[in-house]
Amino acid sequence: MANFWEQLQPEHISWILAQKLFWVATSPLSLDGHINVSPKGVAGTFYVINERKVWYEDLTGSGIETIFHLRENGRITVMFSAFEGPPRIVRLFGKGTVHEFGTKQYTDLIPPEKRTPGSRAVIMVDVYQVSSSCGYAVPFYSYQGE
Template structure:
């Protein structure tokens, strides 16, 4: 059953934190562009600030497509699904902001070995049980 929430409920925060893998999806405004979906799965890289805001550590990867899409239009979706226990998925839809390495905003969040921090202000939350 699909449920929608005005904020990320505590039970979903606990479940999200327990997941070992999540996906981030972004897309450019251009019709010639494509949706970019990046799998993420390093333990401890996804963080919940409060019931409306999350962030993840963007480690080294094959490119910066996610970051360029966020800079262009801010749209981002984070997707979680259960690999253990009962079936469940959760999507966080929102607007992203990128904090670059070496900026004061960046330094407030994470250690120096990480590369960028996408911050998502989730404006729409969905869970399917």
């Protein structure tokens, strides 16, 4: 059974920051468009500003559907799932904003010396709801490295 909050709880934040992988889901408004789900997970690319604001460093390597969808409608869900320890799934529902490489907002958050290779944008998420559920169907995996 899922539980819901209007913002991240302290136990969510510490758990989220310990995860090695997360997924981002976005969707266009058009009925003939498709939902995009992208795995993310380079260490040190996800940040929690406070209980209602998070961001991640978006990297090249695939298309730019997330950025396209956010520019169109801002809808975004970020999901974390435990692969070790007690089962848990946490979803962050929010409104996303894109700060592209070269903008002041991007540079303020990621100065040149801290950029991950392939960095192309900051995806800022204003969280309006958090859900947590058990995640019993998620198998255990071993983290092998970046």
